[in-house]
Amino acid sequence: MTERIIAPRGRGFLLFDSHPGGCARIVQDMRDQVAPAAAGGAGPTALIIGSSAGYGLAATVAGLRGHGIQGVGLCFERPPTERRTATAGWYRTIATAELAAGGFSFVNGDAFTEDTKQQVLDLLSERFPGGVDYLIYSVAAPRRTDPVSGETHQSALKPVGEGYGTKTLDFSGDVPALKDIWIDPATDAEQADTIKVMGGEDWALWVAALAGRRLLRPGFTTVALSYLGSHLTSRIYRQGTIGAAKAHLEDTALKLNGELQPAGGRALTSVNGAAVTQASTAIPGIALYTSLLRGVLGEAMRSPVEQSVDLWDQLTGAQDLRLDEEGRLRLDEWELNASVQEQVTERWRRATPDSIGELADIGWFSGEVRRLYGFDVAGVDYTAPCEPDLPWPPARSRREK
Numbered sequence: 001m002t003e004r005i006i007a008p009r010g011r012g013f014l015l016f017d018s019h020p021g022g023c024a025r026i027v028q029d030m031r032d033q034v035a036p037a038a039a040g041g042a043g044p045t046a047l048i049i050g051s052s053a054g055y056g057l058a059a060t061v062a063g064l065r066g067h068g069i070q071g072v073g074l075c076f077e078r079p080p081t082e083r084r085t086a087t088a089g090w091y092r093t094i095a096t097a098e099l100a101a102g103g104f105s106f107v108n109g110d111a112f113t114e115d116t117k118q119q120v121l122d123l124l125s126e127r128f129p130g131g132v133d134y135l136i137y138s139v140a141a142p143r144r145t146d147p148v149s150g151e152t153h154q155s156a157l158k159p160v161g162e163g164y165g166t167k168t169l170d171f172s173g174d175v176p177a178l179k180d181i182w183i184d185p186a187t188d189a190e191q192a193d194t195i196k197v198m199g200g201e202d203w204a205l206w207v208a209a210l211a212g213r214r215l216l217r218p219g220f221t222t223v224a225l226s227y228l229g230s231h232l233t234s235r236i237y238r239q240g241t242i243g244a245a246k247a248h249l250e251d252t253a254l255k256l257n258g259e260l261q262p263a264g265g266r267a268l269t270s271v272n273g274a275a276v277t278q279a280s281t282a283i284p285g286i287a288l289y290t291s292l293l294r295g296v297l298g299e300a301m302r303s304p305v306e307q308s309v310d311l312w313d314q315l316t317g318a319q320d321l322r323l324d325e326e327g328r329l330r331l332d333e334w335e336l337n338a339s340v341q342e343q344v345t346e347r348w349r350r351a352t353p354d355s356i357g358e359l360a361d362i363g364w365f366s367g368e369v370r371r372l373y374g375f376d377v378a379g380v381d382y383t384a385p386c387e388p389d390l391p392w393p394p395a396r397s398r399r400e401k
């Protein structure tokens with residue numbers, strides 16, 4: 001491929017291309033939100049699954065910059081082709097590898113397959129024979145093939161029990177519009193499939209695979225990402241198919257914790273707040289909710305990086321662990337704060353096609369969606385041609401640092 005001008009083509013939440021320079025700049029901006037680790041010995045070793053986007057990327061950047069972590073990041077991104085750029089996560093990974101300067105390598109592959117697990121475990125055994133201190137599991141995927149049955153399961157984002165009508169923001173036209181939609185309830189099979197994809201099964205397989213290769217260091221801690229959210233979205237989220245998967249993930253944490261505890265290890269879920277990510281924009285009503293939340297909170301909304309700094313501080317003991325009654329680590333207090341929820345609820349109630357522009361920060365939300373692809377990033381010259389055909393960062397040996 002040769003250099004060319006890359007523009008945001010597409011519709012709604014889906015753009016065809018990503019901008020390499022914009023994606024790199026986003027990672028640099030994330031890095032700048034993190035206080036650097038004190039100079040000195042090597043940091044802890046981590047495997048981060050879902051390292052190219054959203055909360056997994058934020059945990060990787062915060063860990064690299066704030067704690068000097070070493071290890072491996074795993075994600076599933078599409079390389080550039082003749083006609084299309086790579087996915088944004090491909091370019092963000094290149095920029096993240098630059099921050100890591102060799103001590104942290106990246107693997108591109110489907111985390112659900114046995115092959116990828118072996119590839120990652122081989123790399124860890126070679127580079128970090130003593131094993132890993134942390135596994136952060138932050139995958140959001142639409143489907144998963146069960147490694148035992150060979151069956152592919154598709155997740156669904158639907159209510160459970162009864163159908164559900166909600167207000168939503170529709171981004172398919174030229175300007176975002178407030179609409180009403182109706183979503184039929186999930187079948188039992190759809191719910192079971194969603195649990196297969198987004199529940200805790202694959203997380204537990206990773207922990208077992210690391211244990212099988214003797215790659216769990218004493219005190220090993222694993223965290224999987226969860227979400228609770230507001231009563232305004234509970235019919236589609238927490239009480240819906242995805243919520244059933246999150247309940248399975250949280251049950252898996254309790255089970256894994258029981259298994260790891262005798263050796264001084266622990267397993268936790270981390271309940272994070274709402275963020276604009278590829279995964280979250282797919283959930284009906286969430287764009288409206290998040291835009292209203294931003295309307296209420298403005299800059300006080302806590303970014304994924306800020307939450308990830310908090311996560312590492314709690315994991316490494318720099319701060320006390322904040323666990324709720326169910327044993328979950330909570331990073332979403334700023335979102336579920338009673339006064340914030342009252343204000344968002346009031347705005348949700350008052351929202352009409354005429355008033356929505358004043359109540360919700362739709363401009364911010366639309367900008368965040370474009371930023372997922374590396375567009376709308378301050379300081380990037382989008383009129384300049386750039387090279388989209390960039391290679392995946394090589395897994396360098398630590399000796400080459």
Ligand SMILES: NC(=O)c1ccc[n+]([C@@H]2O[C@H](COP(=O)([O-])OP(=O)(O)OC[C@H]3O[C@@H](n4cnc5c(N)ncnc54)[C@H](O)[C@@H]3O)[C@@H](O)[C@H]2O)c1
Pocket residue numbers: 049050051052053054055056057074075076077089109110111112138139140141142225226227271272273274275276277278279280
């Ligand atoms: N976005 C939110 O508002 C929010 C809030 C709280 C918790 N969470 C949770 O955080 C986790 C991550 O979600 P996100 O919103 O950051 O998602 P995201 O879409 O931004 O990122 C998903 C990551 O998973 C990777 N991935 C997808 N399929 C994969 C596969 N088969 N193998 C390997 N990697 C794969 C992608 O490459 C990417 O790195 C999820 O568990 C989600 O429920 C999200």
